[in-house]
Amino acid sequence: MADDLFKALADRTRRTIMDELAERSGQTLFEICSRLSMKHGLGISRQAVSQHLAVLEAAGLVETRREGRYKYHDLDTAPLRQITDRWLAPDPTGPQENTP
């Protein structure tokens, strides 16, 4: 799980996708692609964006939901707490076993 998270965060395009989803939740693939090309000048194929989204989804950072005929993507920042929990905010009750 931690490996998936750090792998997902290690790519600039995926971080940009997260920035855009943070700005507005519930985007279609088309909207995400529009934002990447029009706002960021990233000429990435729709397929490549889909693959980035799959990596983010595997890390728990993006959730997809079907609403009628449409599919929307939402950002889920909960997995990022692993980072603060691990290094920034140690549990005051005492040391715990670290994720390897």
Next chain:
Amino acid sequence: MKIHLTSIFVDDQAKAEHFYTEILGFVKKHDVPLGEQDRWLTVVSPEEPGGTELLLEPAGHPAVKPYRDALVRDGIPLAQFAVTDVRAEYERLVGLGVHFTQEPLEMGPVTTAVFDDTCGNLIQIATQPQ
């Protein structure tokens, strides 16, 4: 050569006629019966009555459904119309019960939004700088 007519598939031509005229505000240009049920049904913009016609074509071919379902799932519009103010048009259409899959989005000089035409398609409206 010029683009005189373009078409989109619609689930139901009567429903499409209502949506494209009463809701969007286009005007009917041609309405000719074809066979038992189908019609040659076209609309134009009232701002450009002699401009490009949009043919609202019956979606009877078996390839249409999987093609459109896949595009709609990913939010991909099949046609784009120009408006002078996307935000104002968005408010007007939402007031008429139209469902948007993408709310107005400013991207540099361009603003776009995407809605469902209730006939199986997504449509993008856009403003662009003069």
